[in-house]
Amino acid sequence: MRKFRITVEGTAYEVTVEELDAPAGASAVAAPRPPAAMPAAPTPAAPAAVSAPAPQNAPAAPAGPGDVVSPLAGTVQKVEVAVGAAVTEGQPLVTLEAMKMLTSVPAPRPGTVTEIRVQPGTAVQEGQVLVVLG
Template structure:
């Protein structure tokens, strides 16, 4: 075993280092970190069967109870398919509510900071 002094961001630390190939050393070959992947991970694409906000007569309703974090559209605005309408926080997760098809925003029923219930109308599209 060796005692070493290591300095990290200007602060000195004394550490004890044990060599694994010395007699009396422990023999736990567990790595300290996972190896780096050989190739970067491919981006995740949304499957066509993924859940979307339910549509009732042109209305986008809240899929769950939560708090509106941001509203990204205004009344009268034209939106494209998959365009972000608003962000809803539920159970410490941010959920993006998107336009299911190209449309015009008839009315935004919520504002940032507002609590909403499951099934509550968030945005009306025409």
């Protein structure tokens, strides 16, 4: 058994791991101990010298009345419309991929596409504006 400390999102955990492929002649393993389930005291993070820039794919502002937003975080696979196109309610506008599943984002109402804010390959967050309908 070997003991390790791992840190997940700033919280340190101590874990005990059994080596299954231990080399021959390795020392005998002591009586099994229960794994450490309680998190160790969090280690304070050093203050950053420079603040990190905002993610490029984060929405810039709350969605407006004509904005069609992403229902989930994922990657844009296909933009199904062009600026100036008239769309009907339910018509697919953008196809997203998340966890190897494709999700079609439909038009919530009829209208005309006035702006497309993403392109194939763009990583998007839930709530990010994809298309603007006029």
